[in-house]
Amino acid sequence: MKEETQLIAAGRPHSRPAHPVNHPVERASTFLFPTYDDFLEGAKSITYGRLGTRNHRALEEAVNILEGGFETRLAPSGLAAVNMAIIAFCEAGDHLLVTDSVYDPVRKFCDRFLNRFGVTTTYYDPQMGEEISTLMTPRTKAIVAESPGSLTFEIQDLPALAKAARAGGAKLIVDNTYGAGHFLKPLSLGAHVSIQAGTKYLAGHSDCLIGTISSADEATAKAVFSALLQLGSNVSADDAYLALRGVRTLAVRMARHQETGLKLAKWLAKRPEVDTVLHPALKTCPGHAIWKRDFTGASGLFSVILKPVPLPALKAYFNALKLFGIGFSWGGFESLCVHARPEMSRTAEPWQEEGPTIRFHAGLEDADDLISDLDRAFAAMNAAKG
Ligand SMILES: Cc1ncc(COP(=O)(O)O)c(C=O)c1O
Structure with missing residues (x-):
């Protein structure tokens, strides 16, 4: 079986x-x-x-x-x-x-x-x-x-x-x-x-x-x-x-998390506000070749490093989100977004990115609706930048 x-x-x-x-x-x-x-x-x-x-x-x-x-x-x-x-x-x-x-x-x-x-x-x-x-x-x-x-x-x-x-x-x-x-x-x-x-x-x-x-x-x-x-x-x-x-229901949920996560990651990679997308299925992710060798897919979790942005503009971004919850966890049916701070803990390889690291979890909502939510948040961020 x-x-x-x-x-x-x-x-x-x-x-x-x-x-x-x-x-x-x-x-x-x-x-x-x-x-x-x-x-x-x-x-x-x-x-x-x-x-x-x-x-x-x-x-x-x-x-x-x-x-x-x-x-x-x-x-x-x-x-x-x-x-x-x-x-x-x-x-x-x-x-x-x-x-x-x-x-x-x-x-x-x-x-x-x-x-x-x-x-x-x-x-x-x-x-x-x-x-x-x-x-x-x-x-x-x-x-x-x-x-x-x-x-x-x-x-x-x-x-x-x-x-x-x-x-x-x-x-x-x-x-x-x-x-x-x-x-x-x-x-x-x-x-x-x-x-x-x-x-x-x-x-x-x-x-x-x-x-x-x-x-x-x-x-x-x-x-x-x-x-x-x-x-x-x-x-x-x-x-x-x-x-x-x-x-x-794990198998069907994982397939959907994968599909939506990839769609969001590819859309984010084209945004001018984004510096790097850290999604295992994309070449920009460290260890992508190993992912291809050892994994059979990618889940809905990934991060992006934004270009440097003032804190009030970052706050405006988060506050404009309607579908993505601001929350620490992941793996549930709902989409989440959080400001990750790897720079606060790394010791062997200090995290030296200039812009903020934002972690996303792609939930089971419609991917295009999620993209509209992100689009609205970037608009709010850019408006706050002035
Ligand atoms: C990679 C990873 N391992 C372990 C944990 C801990 O899980 P729990 O919250 O069930 O203690 C988390 C929680 O966020 C996690 O992200």
């Missing part, structure tokens, strides 16, 4: 004589076993709310198909998924290599939390390939990649990073939120762990926070599960239900 068919069938109930299409939400801390034998049998899958209900198992099954993993586990948010995956593999005195383009709260976790426990971090240029091995030490336990970076869109050479990680006895952990498991399969490129902020494309409707952690092999999966257990990680059954509902 094709993956898209498997994602419709995965984790569905099969009880007699009839059953709903979807598992009802099981809000439970406690499960009761009628007999001791049932207790022994149940302990293999469902035992206690924090360890997951049928809603959790069903979502894990579907995401595991999507990522091509040995096992998938859930975390309460995308950030928790990345951070718990990191914790699974390091101890005091260890070292991490983290991409300079990483989602900024992960950077803060490394610098402000892990360093208190004696774990040090080096940030690397996201365009580094196998030469990353020159930054590895005998204590390097993980390379943390994000491809593409969710503000600056550098595509990373995952097979090269995987080779270096494996040669140095480290794990390659990849934030795969952009590709959503649909357009990129990091585990098939050699990564040990692929995480997603399921909050974005998997859930797809901007109404829940959830993370997924997919492991390539049994040993990796055991370490991840142990970290989740020790940290008392919990995901609500409601959120697991919502995320699985999103997964059922």
Whole structure:
């Protein structure tokens, strides 16, 4: 069966004589076993709310198909998924290599939390390939990649990073939120762990926070599960239900996000106000050739670097938008636009663009309506420039 068919069938109930299409939400801390034998049998899958209900198992099954993993586990948010995956593999005195383009709260976790426990971090240029091995030490336990970076869109050479990680006895952990498991399969490129902020494309409707952690092999999966257990990680059954509902329509939504995102990006590339478009499917994006090699498509997320513009004119631009919401997230059905500030966090490769970086998420609205919205915003910006 094709993956898209498997994602419709995965984790569905099969009880007699009839059953709903979807598992009802099981809000439970406690499960009761009628007999001791049932207790022994149940302990293999469902035992206690924090360890997951049928809603959790069903979502894990579907995401595991999507990522091509040995096992998938859930975390309460995308950030928790990345951070718990990191914790699974390091101890005091260890070292991490983290991409300079990483989602900024992960950077803060490394610098402000892990360093208190004696774990040090080096940030690397996201365009580094196998030469990353020159930054590895005998204590390097993980390379943390994000491809593409969710503000600056550098595509990373995952097979090269995987080779270096494996040669140095480290794990390659990849934030795969952009590709959503649909357009990129990091585990098939050699990564040990692929995480997603399921909050974005998997859930797809901007109404829940959830993370997924997919492991390539049994040993990796055991370490991840142990970290989740020790940290008392919990995901609500409601959120697991919502995320699985999103997964059922992922393929059709991703196709539309891709189509609209590309149309907007190409239109923006022709605007006189725009300096550069950072969209993985366009040649102007760093790592475009790697995107062509490793990805099967592009999602709806991309950035543009505007030519320098005074702040009041930038404000006029944002305030004129009617369809694009001003908001930090992405992956939902609605279009979003935000002033990204990569210059505030980069350390390995300082971000030195003169104009502002604006990140767009192309939602499911009609592309021409979205273009009219952007056109109106540029008119307001130019009027404010005087
Ligand atoms: C690339 C990336 N990874 C992880 C996260 C964190 O996800 P969550 O908000 O579910 O913690 C985000 C959130 O914006 C993100 O953009």
